[in-house]
Amino acid sequence: MTRDAAPPAVEMRGITKRFGEVVANAGVDFAARSGEVHALVGENGAGKSTLMSVLTGLYRPDTGTVAIDGRPVRFRSPRDAIDAGIGMVHQHFTLVDSLTVAENVLLGRQGQGFRLDTSTVERELDALGERHGLRVDPRARIWQLSVGEQQRVEILRVLHRGARILILDEPTAVLTPREAAGLAAALRGLADEGLCVVFISHKLDEVLALADQVTVLRRGRSVGTVDAAATDRRSLARLMVGRELLPEDRRLTPTAGTPARETVLEVVGLRAEGDRGRPALDGVDLRVGAGESLGIAGVAGNGQRELAEVVTGLRRATAGRVVIGGQDLTNRSPRAVAAAGVAHIPEDRLATGLVGGLDLAANAILRGYRVRPLTRGPLLAGRAIARFTDRLLDANDVQAPGRSTPAGRLSGGNQQKLLLGRELDGRPRLVVAVHPARGVDVGATETIHRLLREQRAAGAATLLISEDLDELLALSDRIAVLFEGRVVGEVESATADHEQLGLLMAGVTGQPGTERAGFDGVPIGLAADG
Amino acid sequence: MASAIPSPRLERRAAPSAVASAVVPFVAVALALVAGGIVLWAAGEPPVAVYRAMLDGAVGSRDGVAETLVKTIPLLLAGLGVAVAFRMRLWNIGAEGQLYLGAVAASGTALYVLPDAPAAVLIPAMILAGMAGGAVWAAVPALLRARLQVNEIITSLMLNYVAILFAEYLVHGPWRDPVGFGFPGTPRFPDAAELPQWGTTRVHLGLAFGLAAAGILWLVLGRTRWGYEIAVAGTNARAARYAGLPTARNILLVMALSGALAGLAGMSEVAGIGHQLQRSFSPGYGYTAIIVAWVGRLHPGGVALVAFLLAGLLVGGDALQMELGLPAAVAPMLQGAILFFLLGGEALARYRVTWRRPTPIPGGPAPVVEPG
Numbered sequence: 035m036t037r038d039a040a041p042p043a044v045e046m047r048g049i050t051k052r053f054g055e056v057v058a059n060a061g062v063d064f065a066a067r068s069g070e071v072h073a074l075v076g077e078n079g080a081g082k083s084t085l086m087s088v089l090t091g092l093y094r095p096d097t098g099t100v101a102i103d104g105r106p107v108r109f110r111s112p113r114d115a116i117d118a119g120i121g122m123v124h125q126h127f128t129l130v131d132s133l134t135v136a137e138n139v140l141l142g143r144q145g146q147g148f149r150l151d152t153s154t155v156e157r158e159l160d161a162l163g164e165r166h167g168l169r170v171d172p173r174a175r176i177w178q179l180s181v182g183e184q185q186r187v188e189i190l191r192v193l194h195r196g197a198r199i200l201i202l203d204e205p206t207a208v209l210t211p212r213e214a215a216g217l218a219a220a221l222r223g224l225a226d227e228g229l230c231v232v233f234i235s236h237k238l239d240e241v242l243a244l245a246d247q248v249t250v251l252r253r254g255r256s257v258g259t260v261d262a263a264a265t266d267r268r269s270l271a272r273l274m275v276g277r278e279l280l281p282e283d284r285r286l287t288p289t290a291g292t293p294a295r296e297t298v299l300e301v302v303g304l305r306a307e308g309d310r311g312r313p314a315l316d317g318v319d320l321r322v323g324a325g326e327s328l329g330i331a332g333v334a335g336n337g338q339r340e341l342a343e344v345v346t347g348l349r350r351a352t353a354g355r356v357v358i359g360g361q362d363l364t365n366r367s368p369r370a371v372a373a374a375g376v377a378h379i380p381e382d383r384l385a386t387g388l389v390g391g392l393d394l395a396a397n398a399i400l401r402g403y404r405v406r407p408l409t410r411g412p413l414l415a416g417r418a419i420a421r422f423t424d425r426l427l428d429a430n431d432v433q434a435p436g437r438s439t440p441a442g443r444l445s446g447g448n449q450q451k452l453l454l455g456r457e458l459d460g461r462p463r464l465v466v467a468v469h470p471a472r473g474v475d476v477g478a479t480e481t482i483h484r485l486l487r488e489q490r491a492a493g494a495a496t497l498l499i500s501e502d503l504d505e506l507l508a509l510s511d512r513i514a515v516l517f518e519g520r521v522v523g524e525v526e527s528a529t530a531d532h533e534q535l536g537l538l539m540a541g542v543t544g545q546p547g548t549e550r551a552g553f554d555g556v557p558i559g560l561a562a563d564g
Numbered sequence: 565m566a567s568a569i570p571s572p573r574l575e576r577r578a579a580p581s582a583v584a585s586a587v588v589p590f591v592a593v594a595l596a597l598v599a600g601g602i603v604l605w606a607a608g609e610p611p612v613a614v615y616r617a618m619l620d621g622a623v624g625s626r627d628g629v630a631e632t633l634v635k636t637i638p639l640l641l642a643g644l645g646v647a648v649a650f651r652m653r654l655w656n657i658g659a660e661g662q663l664y665l666g667a668v669a670a671s672g673t674a675l676y677v678l679p680d681a682p683a684a685v686l687i688p689a690m691i692l693a694g695m696a697g698g699a700v701w702a703a704v705p706a707l708l709r710a711r712l713q714v715n716e717i718i719t720s721l722m723l724n725y726v727a728i729l730f731a732e733y734l735v736h737g738p739w740r741d742p743v744g745f746g747f748p749g750t751p752r753f754p755d756a757a758e759l760p761q762w763g764t765t766r767v768h769l770g771l772a773f774g775l776a777a778a779g780i781l782w783l784v785l786g787r788t789r790w791g792y793e794i795a796v797a798g799t800n801a802r803a804a805r806y807a808g809l810p811t812a813r814n815i816l817l818v819m820a821l822s823g824a825l826a827g828l829a830g831m832s833e834v835a836g837i838g839h840q841l842q843r844s845f846s847p848g849y850g851y852t853a854i855i856v857a858w859v860g861r862l863h864p865g866g867v868a869l870v871a872f873l874l875a876g877l878l879v880g881g882d883a884l885q886m887e888l889g890l891p892a893a894v895a896p897m898l899q900g901a902i903l904f905f906l907l908g909g910e911a912l913a914r915y916r917v918t919w920r921r922p923t924p925i926p927g928g929p930a931p932v933v934e935p936g
């Protein structure tokens with residue numbers, strides 16, 4: 035049903051928003067209708083999050099107008115936007131871990147004059163979840179839920195408040211492919227019920243599959259809105275970047291001297307516990323040589339994060355060994371591991387890899403502040419630090435107002451580029467990269483992939499943990515699949531395909547009668563298609 | 565249901581307002597004076613006259629200024645100590661106990677270890693002893709925190725009572741002055757143990773310690789590797805671990821420095837003012853230091869400024885007691901009010917007040933506090 039006669043659910047005109055010197059939005063026009071799924075795309079720092087923050091009343095625009103259902107509105111706070119039926123799901127969730135789902139939804143709804151009690155809300159949430167395919171137990175506590183479930187809670191909370199316009203900032207960045215597919219179906223269902231759904235994404239395939247309309251931002255300006263059915267990846271990318279993108283060369287060229295490669299990382303019989311004390315790694319054996327890249331595939335929560343943490347010294351191994359460059363580094367400090375030449379791009383950049391409250395210079399020197407020329411005796415060498423920071427920002431194309439900006443103020447992709455640049459600076463022997471291109475635009479993904487390839491070509495060993503199979507296939511020589519804390523298969527990426535990896539990720543290893551063959555260290559062949 | 569009358573509500577700002585943050589301390593002081601004025605007025609005292617008398621007592625005369633500077637010394641030193649710990653999010657509430665231990669160690673040095681040494685030897689030795697006493701006392705909660713994750717708030721607080729009672733035991737017992745006419749206190753220190761005073765005032769060399777400490781701390785926090793490590797650990801402990809910063813070691817070092825500064829405050833009190841160790845020689849300087857550190861934004865310069873202001877408040881309060889016969893409690897009341905308004909004001913720098921009108925949407929959704 036087309037409703038071209040009705041005014042758009044959201045209409046933003048001439049929105050300008052400055053942060054000091056930075057113009058995050060420069061006269062942006064944006065409109066989205068009820069009943070449609072509208073994607074907002076653009077490079078890192080293009081101003082997507084800012085535009086949506088203006089819409090949700092978090093920022094006040096310097097100039098420009100917002101109309102909801104044709105009525106001009108002026109939001110002075112997020113509350114006004116909520117009252118007008120606008121709900122936003124941020125990339126960083128805002129749930130209270132120790133409370134239940136229903137209590138989180140209730141939170142802040144008190145003082146309304148009438149009381150909502152928990153059991154009513156639980157029933158309502160059950161019904162809402164059932165209806166929209168967003169099922170989650172309202173009695174569960176947040177910390178018990180996976181990231182995907184927590185996101186459903188965020189959406190349900192917004193729906194429960196009666197939102198008619200639903201905005202999601204990079205919702206699929208943290209989801210596994212299966213969860214992402216579930217979310218897509220739910221969003222489509224909501225749009226079919228007449229909601230206006232706006233989502234930000236860097237994954238163009240997903241945008242094309244899910245959205246009806248796509249608005250492209252480039253450097254703070256809107257360069258147009260296109261019909262998703264009438265466009266393709268390439269033209270979208272061209273609109274975003276303003277130039278033609280070279281197609282990524284899919285597979286790696288094998289590095290020379292394959293058989294004689296010196297072992298850089300060796301993991302033997304590694305066991306470790308997860309955050310809740312359950313076994314997360316259950317006897318993992320891996321070997322990565324110099325100039326080699328080993329991909330780790332798996333559905334989230336099968337031990338990938340724990341593997342990266344144990345290897346980099348952030349988590350204790352309960353059994354087994356981690357040997358890096360011939361040195362036994364099992365259960366040594368993160369500092370000892372780093373000193374052995376290990377770079378670590380952690381999963382959660384702002385919680386682990388960066389200090390959001392400190393400026394870019396402080397973040398740039400986090401690894402190197404102890405060594406010359408950044409330090410002189412006990413003193414920090416201010417001028418050298420400034421030079422180093424500027425070089426790092428420059429070389430990695432980090433867009434920032436200046437080196438005294440707090441890192442937390444950078445756009446997500448620029449944070450990632452800063453982190454990656456810092457970690458790869460100074461010839462690491464081993465690179466442990468977890469979701470290196472998460473939340474990063476096409477151009478920056480290209481850059482990040484190139485940087486990782488260069489490390490491999492320069493002789494570094496790479497342990498690449500990702501849920502993106504294309505990324506794994508493009509960047510690794512071999513791919514090991516983790517399932518329930520064990521390596522259930524290892525394949526050469528030159529001959530691997532999605533289907534085979536997908537089966538391994540589901541724990542299907544092909545031996546008849548056993549779902550988990552190979553658990554006793556028996557090497558597993560490529561039997562998945564059999 | 566929503567009423568027809570607009571009502572105020574708080575909305576979280578996207579970023580703390582820089583302007584608001586800057587004016588908060590001043591507004592807090594102003595509001596505290598207003599609130600205190602209401603209390604005074606209710607008690608039948610003319611607020612303006614009382615404030616004028618306080619101001620006059622604190623800075624209206626040479627003696628007043630001198631007394632204010634005298635009280636600035638312990639607040640400044642202990643305030644710097646608290647600030648450095650708070651910077652790393654180590655909630656050292658034990659400055660009072662550390663101050664007592666510093667005083668005890670310095671007194672012991674003067675009376676029993678080096679009673680015959682010349683000033684050039686004795687005073688440095690007392691400084692070292694005082695700082696070491698405070699540092700050791702602070703190292704206890706630090707060790708428990710670094711090794712066993714024991715919350716340092718509780719342990720450092722409890723140790724205050726231990727330290728105060730220990731000093732009391734000494735002055736009533738083994739260190740008691742045999743010719744003290746029953747006053748609990750040690751014998752008077754040898755002359756060589758007295759910090760030089762400025763002219764005829766009681767302002768003593770401790771002021772130089774305080775200012776030097778503020779300057780050094782400012783350099784250490786802003787310019788050194790160690791200061792950088794404290795900033796990182798105090799802002800994102802997880803990132804500090806990730807980057808391999810020596811967190812356990814820094815907890816010990818920072819707490820020891822924190823305690824050492826409080827200990828130096830104790831030393832300079834006994835060597836500069838009391839010239840003996842007396843029971844309850846500190847009217848809670850170590851607790852006021854927490855307010856000093858917080859209101860001073862954990863910045864050495866800010867701490868110095870606030871230490872002077874709160875010292876003025878104390879001296880002004882004393883003047884009230886002596887000249888107008890008002891209870892000295894006026895000063896702590898104002899102090900409390902300042903802290904109260906400051907914390908409230910900081911929240912307001914992060915939130916803004918808007919006026920809520922009736923919801924325009926039929927069956928409108930409920931208000932929600934924007935979480936975290």
Ligand SMILES: Nc1ncnc2c1ncn2[C@@H]1O[C@H](COP(=O)(O)OP(=O)(O)OP(=O)(O)O)[C@@H](O)[C@H]1O
Binds near residue numbers: 083433434444
């Ligand atoms: N609170 C802020 N203070 C200062 N600058 C900001 C702030 N928020 C955003 N910016 C700047 O505005 C620009 C646009 O940021 P925004 O977060 O909207 O980008 P984005 O399109 O969401 O990017 P990404 O895809 O990387 O998340 C960036 O240059 C960013 O550094």
Ligand SMILES: [Mg+2]
Binds near residue numbers: 082084445446
């Ligand atoms: Mg963004």
